[in-house]
Amino acid sequence: MTTTDSIPTPRNPAAAAIASDPTLSREDASPLGRVLPGWVQAMPFGLVFLAFFVVPLILVVVVSFFDYNDYETIPSFTTRSYVENFEGCVSQLPDVCTILKTYGSTLKFCFLVWALTLVIGFTIAYFLAFHVRSVTVQMTLALVCTIPFWTSNVIRMISWIPLLGRNGLINQMLVGGHVVSQPVEWLLYSQFSVVLAFVHLFTFFMVIPIFNSMARIDKRLIEAAYDAGANGWQTLWNVIIPLAKPGIVIGSIFVVTIVMGDFITVGVMGGEQVASAGKVIETRLNALQFPPAAANAVLLLVVTLGIITLLTRVVDIRKEL
Amino acid sequence: MRQADLELVHLTKRYGNTTAVDAIDLKIPANSYCCLLGPSGCGKTSTLRMIAGHESATVGDIVFGSANVTNLPPAKRGTAMMFQSYALFPHLSCVDNVSFSLKMRGVDKATRQARARQLLKLVAMDQYGDRLPAQLSGGQQQRIALARALITEPQIVLLDEPLSALDPFLRIKMRMELRRLQQQLGIIFVHVTHSQDEAMALADLIVIMNNGKIEQAGAPRDVFNHPNTAFVARFIGGHNVIPTVNGPIAVRADRLLLRRPQPGTNGLIDGVVRSVEYQGTYVQLAIEDGDGREITATTDETTFDQTPFNPGDPIAISWGERDVHHLSQAA
Numbered sequence: 001m002t003t004t005d006s007i008p009t010p011r012n013p014a015a016a017a018i019a020s021d022p023t024l025s026r027e028d029a030s031p032l033g034r035v036l037p038g039w040v041q042a043m044p045f046g047l048v049f050l051a052f053f054v055v056p057l058i059l060v061v062v063v064s065f066f067d068y069n070d071y072e073t074i075p076s077f078t079t080r081s082y083v084e085n086f087e088g089c090v091s092q093l094p095d096v097c098t099i100l101k102t103y104g105s106t107l108k109f110c111f112l113v114w115a116l117t118l119v120i121g122f123t124i125a126y127f128l129a130f131h132v133r134s135v136t137v138q139m140t141l142a143l144v145c146t147i148p149f150w151t152s153n154v155i156r157m158i159s160w161i162p163l164l165g166r167n168g169l170i171n172q173m174l175v176g177g178h179v180v181s182q183p184v185e186w187l188l189y190s191q192f193s194v195v196l197a198f199v200h201l202f203t204f205f206m207v208i209p210i211f212n213s214m215a216r217i218d219k220r221l222i223e224a225a226y227d228a229g230a231n232g233w234q235t236l237w238n239v240i241i242p243l244a245k246p247g248i249v250i251g252s253i254f255v256v257t258i259v260m261g262d263f264i265t266v267g268v269m270g271g272e273q274v275a276s277a278g279k280v281i282e283t284r285l286n287a288l289q290f291p292p293a294a295a296n297a298v299l300l301l302v303v304t305l306g307i308i309t310l311l312t313r314v315v316d317i318r319k320e321l
Numbered sequence: 322m323r324q325a326d327l328e329l330v331h332l333t334k335r336y337g338n339t340t341a342v343d344a345i346d347l348k349i350p351a352n353s354y355c356c357l358l359g360p361s362g363c364g365k366t367s368t369l370r371m372i373a374g375h376e377s378a379t380v381g382d383i384v385f386g387s388a389n390v391t392n393l394p395p396a397k398r399g400t401a402m403m404f405q406s407y408a409l410f411p412h413l414s415c416v417d418n419v420s421f422s423l424k425m426r427g428v429d430k431a432t433r434q435a436r437a438r439q440l441l442k443l444v445a446m447d448q449y450g451d452r453l454p455a456q457l458s459g460g461q462q463q464r465i466a467l468a469r470a471l472i473t474e475p476q477i478v479l480l481d482e483p484l485s486a487l488d489p490f491l492r493i494k495m496r497m498e499l500r501r502l503q504q505q506l507g508i509i510f511v512h513v514t515h516s517q518d519e520a521m522a523l524a525d526l527i528v529i530m531n532n533g534k535i536e537q538a539g540a541p542r543d544v545f546n547h548p549n550t551a552f553v554a555r556f557i558g559g560h561n562v563i564p565t566v567n568g569p570i571a572v573r574a575d576r577l578l579l580r581r582p583q584p585g586t587n588g589l590i591d592g593v594v595r596s597v598e599y600q601g602t603y604v605q606l607a608i609e610d611g612d613g614r615e616i617t618a619t620t621d622e623t624t625f626d627q628t629p630f631n632p633g634d635p636i637a638i639s640w641g642e643r644d645v646h647h648l649s650q651a652a
Contacts, residue, residue, distance in 0.1 A: 220408035223375055228422035228469070229396030238424070242412045 121206025189271025325386025
């Protein structure tokens with residue numbers, strides 16, 4: 001420090017502090033950074049996060065271990081809610097117990113919806129990113145995709161009913177055109193209609209992240225692949241899909257988390273006849289049985305986090321962002 | 322290995338109403354280094370991309386040896402392109418980048434990786450095979466791009482401003498390597514550039530383009546010493562274009578004779594020195610003549626010291642008859 005001692009002290013003491021401290025990087029030299037350490041700056045959002053996410057989550061976990069009877073929740077420690085959930089899962093073998101059936105059905109929906117939204121979303125994003133040349137048209141078309149979001153989820157779901165119902169437009173056409181003699185029953189209040197509504201509602205969550213990833217792909221890479229003799233499918237598989245992976249994973253996380261936790265779409269479109277993990281929680285809540293509802297919520301959280309962990313194994317999102 | 326010439330016949334590219342390349346004819350002999358030189362927008366890149374097969378020709382043909390390749394896809398032409406800013410696949414290691422085209426052809430992994438390592442050795446990058454492009458410097462990325470272009474054993478390598486992203490020192494080093502590789506492989510290199518120095522240093526054949534047309538094509542020395550048009554004389558540098566009663570002429574800046582004006586013995590042009598720049602091996606003078614036209618003269622240090630000029634000094638310029646090159650009137 002002998003050399004710095006001989007230099008006249010700069011007028012700004014903060015600048016002097018930075019000059020004499022080689023560990024401080026350029027980023028730390030922002031006006032706020034000189035006064036407040038980073039963790040203080042992150043505090044406001046941290047507090048919001050703590051109050052509205054971490055604390056409720058802890059409460060849910062705590063309540064899931066409470067006891068309950070028909071008219072009250074009893075603060076004590078018991079694993080009753082979890083045990084009851086898996087009732088009969090061992091004794092009924094080889095028959096599958098209710099909770100596993102429910103999760104099986106939810107996972108099946110989840111997989112179907114994920115696969116469909118991925119294929120449809122990827123195709124739309126590909127069209128937007130590689131076939132639409134002008135950025136203005138790209139943005140316009142992307143905005144057009146958001147128009148359905150101007151109405152509520154429930155209205156978008158309900159509007160399927162006049163189309164798919166027993167006397168709906170499609171059945172009228174099929175019967176009128178003598179394609180079928182009886183109206184088709186599986187169009188509405190069925191697994192089909194649930195998947196249809198999910199795909200309709202959530203494909204957009206796939207389109208935007210994938211489009212965002214694709215828009216960042218240098219078009220010359222496509223030319224370079226063509227120059228190397230790759231055909232369209234080879235370019236898609238070897239260049240575009242690997243580079244669109246971050247978008248695919250982010251879109252997948254959106255769709256998977258929404259479908260896993262959903263109970264409204266399953267309720268409305270399944271005619272309250274289709275079971276799902278979210279529906280179990282709703283039923284318990286309606287019966288004011290908070291501990292089993294909380295236990296189911298924890299179970300759902302664990303399963304969903306498991307799926308997301310598997311997805312992030314495919315791509316390190318933090319690295320890609 | 323077939324040795325074939327590349328011929329462009331009336332090659333034309335139009336985008337809507339604008340003509341980027343206007344019916345050019347050019348023969349690039351086998352085993353030669355050809356530089357397409359010109360200002361931006363002159364059609365040199367469009368020409369290169371048509372040869373590569375990344376743009377379709379509106380009219381005309383591209384003939385390689387005895388084959389008309391005008392409508393073939395890039396991989397069927399025996400060409401390989403090295404893109405400006407290299408276009409390396411960011412998600413693939415250097416070995417995978419280099420072996421990409423072999424993978425597309427269905428070559429098995431062991432074979433293509435072994436071949437890629439050979440190519441990396443050729444460009445002195447065998448140490449870096451497992452790195453990603455983002456972990457390499459610009460010059461290193463360029464070597465990888467070159468190895469990727471060479472792995473298909475192309476007969477023609479097309480380079481789109483390959484040196485423009487490098488710093489001046491590296492640029493000179495890389496251009497020597499490009500030349501060495503071209504001679505070692507004995508194939509055609511077509512190199513697009515806007516730098517005269519680069520073209521002069523590298524090319525067997527310099528093609529100077531302007532407004533979609535070829536102004537002049539020839540060996541660097543021929544083009545420099547015998548520019549056909551005023552455009553070529555100005556673009557190639559080192560020339561003064563001077564209008565005379567017999568039409569415009571070009572005189573090399575280093576062939577001008579500079580004297581102090583004496584009464585009764587005027588120069589061919591009289592002017593005033595505007596600036597004097599010492600350039601080490603030579604001294605460069607900017608001279609303004611009576612009509613306000615600027616003339617550049619270079620002279621070696623010794624000659625300059627015998628009759629030194631300062632800005633503001635009057636000066637008489639003349640030249641020998643054999644240093645005069647008549648330019649075509651058209652330009």
